[in-house]
Amino acid sequence: xxxxxxxxxxxxxxxxxxxxxxxxxxxxxxxxxxxxxxxxxxxxxxxxxxxxxxxxxxxxxxxxxxxxxxxxxxxxxxxxxxxxxxxxxxxxxxxxxxxxxxxxxxxxxxxxxxxxxxxxxxxxxxxxxxxxxxxxxxxxxxxxxxxxxxxxxxxxxxxxxxxxxxxxxxxxxxxxxxxxxxxxxxxxxxxxxxxxxxxxxxxxxxxxxxxx
Amino acid sequence: xxxxxxxxxxxxxxxxxxxxxxxxxxxxxxxxxxxxxxxxxxxxxxxxxxxxxxxxxxxxxxxxxxxxxxxxxxxxxxxxxxxxxxxxxxxxxxxxxxxxxxxxxxxxxxxxxxxxxxxxxxxxxxxxxxxxxxxxxxxxxxxxxxxxxxxxxxxxxxxxxxxxxxxxxxxxxxxxxxxxxxxxxxxxxxxxxxxxxxxxxxxxxxxxxxxx
DNA sequence: CGGACTATTGAAGACGTTCAAGGTATGTGG
DNA sequence: CCACATACCTTGAACGTCTTCAATAGTCCG
Numbered sequence: 270x271x272x273x274x275x276x277x278x279x280x281x282x283x284x285x286x287x288x289x290x291x292x293x294x295x296x297x298x299x300x301x302x303x304x305x306x307x308x309x310x311x312x313x314x315x316x317x318x319x320x321x322x323x324x325x326x327x328x329x330x331x332x333x334x335x336x337x338x339x340x341x342x343x344x345x346x347x348x349x350x351x352x353x354x355x356x357x358x359x360x361x362x363x364x365x366x367x368x369x370x371x372x373x374x375x376x377x378x379x380x381x382x383x384x385x386x387x388x389x390x391x392x393x394x395x396x397x398x399x400x401x402x403x404x405x406x407x408x409x410x411x412x413x414x415x416x417x418x419x420x421x422x423x424x425x426x427x428x429x430x431x432x433x434x435x436x437x438x439x440x441x442x443x444x445x446x447x448x449x450x451x452x453x454x455x456x457x458x459x460x461x462x463x464x465x466x467x468x469x470x471x472x473x474x475x476x477x478x479x480x481x
Numbered sequence: 482x483x484x485x486x487x488x489x490x491x492x493x494x495x496x497x498x499x500x501x502x503x504x505x506x507x508x509x510x511x512x513x514x515x516x517x518x519x520x521x522x523x524x525x526x527x528x529x530x531x532x533x534x535x536x537x538x539x540x541x542x543x544x545x546x547x548x549x550x551x552x553x554x555x556x557x558x559x560x561x562x563x564x565x566x567x568x569x570x571x572x573x574x575x576x577x578x579x580x581x582x583x584x585x586x587x588x589x590x591x592x593x594x595x596x597x598x599x600x601x602x603x604x605x606x607x608x609x610x611x612x613x614x615x616x617x618x619x620x621x622x623x624x625x626x627x628x629x630x631x632x633x634x635x636x637x638x639x640x641x642x643x644x645x646x647x648x649x650x651x652x653x654x655x656x657x658x659x660x661x662x663x664x665x666x667x668x669x670x671x672x673x674x675x676x677x678x679x680x681x682x683x684x685x686x687x688x689x690x691x692x693x
Numbered sequence: 694c695g696g697a698c699t700a701t702t703g704a705a706g707a708c709g710t711t712c713a714a715g716g717t718a719t720g721t722g723g
Numbered sequence: 724c725c726a727c728a729t730a731c732c733t734t735g736a737a738c739g740t741c742t743t744c745a746a747t748a749g750t751c752c753g
Binding site for chain 1: 592594
């Protein structure tokens with residue numbers, strides 16, 4: 270997708286739990302994630318945390334940096350991450366070549382964000398977790414990282430909780446319920462979805478929520 | 482803010498409850514809201530509704546249309562709306578003139594969306610309603626439509642519920658609690674905030690959430 | 694092998710929902 | 724200008740989902 274020229278020079282690595290960006294920092298480059306997962310989040314003063322975006326291989330981190338010039342929320346590596354540094358500016362819309370993925374990435378991020386507003390505002394624990402697992406699988410599949418009906422899933426239950434707005438305890442119970450129903454198989458950081466359609470129905474998606 | 486040339490020709494009106502855009506429609510123009518309120522939302526199959534964005538005077542509806550070319554969620558007028566039709570395309574970033582507000586509007590929308598993820602995922606009813614009323618007041622103030630510590634607030638309690646992810650009944654009780662504490666005065670579509678700082682603390686904002 | 698993080702389980706409790714009814718505005722047509 | 728219909732707001736009581744607290748097991752990795 271990107272030019273191979275001088276890739277090595279612009280490649281950067283982050284270890285698990287290392288920051289890709291800190292709050293209110295002015296990033297000097299956007300990152301094109303090649304390997305590993307990261308997340309953007311916000312922390313409330315009493316410790317409550319909400320993850321507001323996930324970055325998977327093939328994602329730009331973060332398109333918004335090119336708009337405002339500032340990272341308003343911290344981004345931290347969930348696993349080890351390998352990425353490419355890209356110029357942090359709005360590409361000319363005339364020359365779509367080179368970074369033709371930028372607008373698509375920005376649009377996709379806004380779309381996903383709006384979908385999560387619906388999920389966090391109106392859905393049950395079961396629907397929330399289903400939404401998350403489905404989105405992860407679909408995004409991994411589009412990145413060419415799904416194998417059949419399964420893919421890597423490095424999130425801990427606490428991270429799932431911080432994404433879905435639940436407590437880790439309740440995520441645990443919800444996952445058990447889903448396993449018991451045969452909706453998902455999830456163990457040792459690996460996710461398998463026996464019946465994609467069944468999980469879609471449980472997630473209460475509207476059809477516009479994500480690539481079918 | 483916008484050129485006065487030929488304004489009349491491009492001015493459009495929408496009545497309360499009329500659609501500014503329908504789901505999956507390809508809008509032929511962006512709208513610059515001059516007067517009135519509108520909202521974007523998503524409806525689940527069982528009737529649950531979540532509002533995902535509010536459009537107030539001075540807002541663009543919707544910047545994202547210029548990116549994807551499609552309105553993925555319906556937009557409906559909350560009050561009567563007067564707006565200007567603008568070309569629905571990404572402005573050249575070299576020529577900021579004319580639509581210099583576009584990037585700022587887009588960036589602001591993404592920012593607000595991320596803040597609502599935090600609120601819907603992690604905050605209590607009281608904090609949610611406080612966040613909403615504060616945001617409305619601040620945005621109205623920036624649009625020059627606040628008078629002292631008050632501004633118009635045309636939302637019904639049901640619309641507040643669909644924005645905050647609560648039930649209308651609980652919004653009612655939350656508002657009463659806020660009134661009893663002297664945090665807000667809200668009657669006949671008019672909002673007054675006696676102590677801005679007190680409400681900010683109740684909203685559990687982080688300082689980055691919105692213009693101070 | 695030890696230490697820390699992660700997952701699991703149980704019991705009690707809180708916050709918000711649901712259902713239902715009554716009261717108050719608001720706007721329209723006669 | 725009043726009558727009426729509709730929408731909106733308010734209140735009460737019972738219920739349910741999810742949280743909180745706490746303790747135990749499992750897993751990973753140096």
